[in-house]
Each structure stands twice: as C-alpha cells, then as structure tokens.
Amino acid sequence: MPARPTLRQIDYLVAVAETGSIALAAARLNVSAPTISAAIAQLEEGLGLALFARRHAQGMTPTAAGRQILEAARQVQLAVEALQDRALDLAGGVRGPLAVGCLLTFAQVVLPGLRRGFAARAPEVRVAQSEADHAGLIAGLRQGVLDVALSYALEIPPDLVFEPLLALAPHALLPEDHALAGRESVSAADLAPHPMILLDLPYSAAYFLELFTAEGVAPRIAERTRDMGVMRAMVANGFGFSIANIGLGSDRAPDGRRLCFVPLRTPVAPMRMGLMLPGAAPRRAAVAAFAAHCHATLTAASLPGLAAPAGEGA
Numbered sequence: 001m002p003a004r005p006t007l008r009q010i011d012y013l014v015a016v017a018e019t020g021s022i023a024l025a026a027a028r029l030n031v032s033a034p035t036i037s038a039a040i041a042q043l044e045e046g047l048g049l050a051l052f053a054r055r056h057a058q059g060m061t062p063t064a065a066g067r068q069i070l071e072a073a074r075q076v077q078l079a080v081e082a083l084q085d086r087a088l089d090l091a092g093g094v095r096g097p098l099a100v101g102c103l104l105t106f107a108q109v110v111l112p113g114l115r116r117g118f119a120a121r122a123p124e125v126r127v128a129q130s131e132a133d134h135a136g137l138i139a140g141l142r143q144g145v146l147d148v149a150l151s152y153a154l155e156i157p158p159d160l161v162f163e164p165l166l167a168l169a170p171h172a173l174l175p176e177d178h179a180l181a182g183r184e185s186v187s188a189a190d191l192a193p194h195p196m197i198l199l200d201l202p203y204s205a206a207y208f209l210e211l212f213t214a215e216g217v218a219p220r221i222a223e224r225t226r227d228m229g230v231m232r233a234m235v236a237n238g239f240g241f242s243i244a245n246i247g248l249g250s251d252r253a254p255d256g257r258r259l260c261f262v263p264l265r266t267p268v269a270p271m272r273m274g275l276m277l278p279g280a281a282p283r284r285a286a287v288a289a290f291a292a293h294c295h296a297t298l299t300a301a302s303l304p305g306l307a308a309p310a311g312e313g314a
Contacts, residue, residue, distance in 0.1 A: 003045075003047070015028050015029055016040060017060070017062050017070050095125055098126065100127055101151075105201065107129075107131040118293045141278055150294070153274060156276065165273050166274070166300060168271045171263050174259070174262060179194075183262055186264060199242060207271065232254065235253070237257060245271040273298075
C-alpha cells in the first residue's frame with residue numbers, strides 16, 4: 001500500500017508544479033530547496049510513481065501520472081481550506097486567501113475603498129486583487145483563479161451567479177464646448193450625428209451600441225479604445241463624445257482638460273453592477289464575508305465617484 005502523503009508534501013508538490021522549479025517553489029514557500037527536493041523524492045517513493053520529468057533546461061514538468069496526482073492534491077488543499085473555514089465559522093472568525101477580480105473600468109473607483117473597509121472587518125483574510133474586462137473576469141472565475149468578481153450584469157453564463165448591487169444609468173461625456181454640453185439631458189438620436197469615442201471592451205461595447213439601436217439610429221464611431229483614461233482625454237480634447245455608466249468623481253480628464261456629463265435618455269435599462277460568483281461550488285467563509293460586505297457598503301452614496309461629478313449630470 002502506498003505511503004500516505006503528508007499535507008506538507010502536497011503543498012510542495014503543488015508549488016513545484018505551478019512554478020516549474022524547486023528553487024522557485026522554495027522561494028514561494030520560504031523553505032530551502034533541498035527540503036522541497038527531499039519531500040518530492042519521498043512522495044514519489046511512497047506513491048511508487050514518477051511525478052515529474054526533470055529536464056535541466058525546462059525545469060520540473062509533471063508526468064502524465066503526476067498531472068493526475070496534482071489534480072487530486074489540489075482537491076485535498078481545497079478540502080483542508082474548507083475544514084479551516086468551517087472551524088472558523090464555528091469560532092466566529094474569518095480568515096484565509098481571497099482572490100477578487102474587478103472590471104477595469106471602475107476598479108480604481110470601487111476596489112481600494114471596498115478593500116479598506118473589508119480589511120477592517122476581516123483582518124485575517126488575505127486579499128489578492130486583479131483587474132480585467134468582463135470576459136477576463138468570467139474566465140478567471142471558471143478557471144478557479146478568482147473567487148469573486150465585481151462587474152456588470154452583461155450576458156452572465158449559466159454556470160455563474162450574479163448578485164446585483166447598484167443600477168447605474170448611462171450618461172454622455174462631452175467636451176465642455178460641445179454643442180450638446182449645456183443640455184439637461186440628451187438622447188442617442190441627439191448624439192448620433194456627432195463623432196463617438198467608443199469604449200471598446202467585451203460586452204460593454206455591445207451595451208453602448210444598443211443605446212443607439214434601441215432608437216433606430218447608428219453612431220458615427222470615430223475612435224475606439226479599451227482604456228477609460230484615454231477615452232476621457234480624447235473626449236476632453238474634442239475628438240468626439242463617449243458614453244459611460246460610471247464616472248471617476250472628477251470632471252477632469254487625465255490631462256487636466258474639462259469634461260461635461262449629461263444624462264442620457266434611453267429606453268434601455270441601466271447597467272447593473274454586482275458580484276459574479278461560481279454557481280456550483282459552496283462558498284468559503286471569506287467569500288461569503290466579502291459578498292456581505294459589498295451588499296452592506298457598496299452604495300452610490302458611499303462611493304460618489306460612481307456617478308458623474310455633482311452638477312454635471314448622473
């Protein structure tokens with residue numbers, strides 16, 4: 001009968017597989033390389049399997065058997081984390097790692113303050129954040145790289161769940177000397193004759209274009225960009241208008257030029273900001289605590305940067 005692997009050997013196995021190197025795994029886990037090398041050798045001997053192909057130029061590559069053992073080892077790590085979470089639940093505490101993703105268009109407005117408040121409530125949770133477009137967040141959740149993501153309710157796949165937090169109505173961004181800048185509101189038909197700077201992100205761009213098709217008009221797309229700051233600067237410098245559902249709490253573009261925000265009249269429903277989470281897996285305590293924190297604290301009143309600057313529209 002194969003020797004029973006220890007949890008330490010399992011951690012070393014996963015670290016070596018993920019880094020491709022005993023030296024890198026040792027640096028990650030803050031132990032010596034000989035310690036990890038010896039543990040992997042003992043694990044292979046105990047299981048009676050070669051788990052890695054050792055190539056000097058290519059590092060440590062899992063064998064076919066090693067890949068199957070690695071998959072089981074990761075399941076063991078998850079089970080241990082679940083056991084720790086359950087114990088913490090019973091003890092009334094929350095701890096452990098938490099990978100949070102956020103839509104890059106509003107990460108700078110939402111995520112830092114949200115993390116600060118959550119750190120005060122759950123100081124023993126180790127948060128790792130990343131920013132991506134909507135498609136990237138979906139991929140991260142499906143691959144298990146992310147535990148939870150903040151995004152919009154845009155074509156949520158059936159294997160994920162969406163918990164709405166806020167409804168954000170669209171507004172037009174205009175240069176301060178634009179012919180429409182002084183209006184109380186505008187429609188897509190008002191904007192259509194003017195050049196548009198499209199924030200061209202997956203799913204988001206489709207929503208912005210739907211604002212026009214819903215009124216039977218087509219925008220004149222002059223430029224496309226995936227960067228919120230570039231879009232704002234292009235608008236402020238007179239290259240066209242744009243549309244967004246979120247502001248940055250300032251009427252200035254990154255280069256200091258002024259923007260004007262005008263509410264958009266539209267039959268299309270506002271964007272819903274919320275949490276995306278895996279639908280099947282049970283939630284760890286850290287994930288549930290973060291979700292509860294978002295529901296309790298993420299409001300338009302608590303985050304004024306979500307809307308356009310006061311006096312410049314919604």
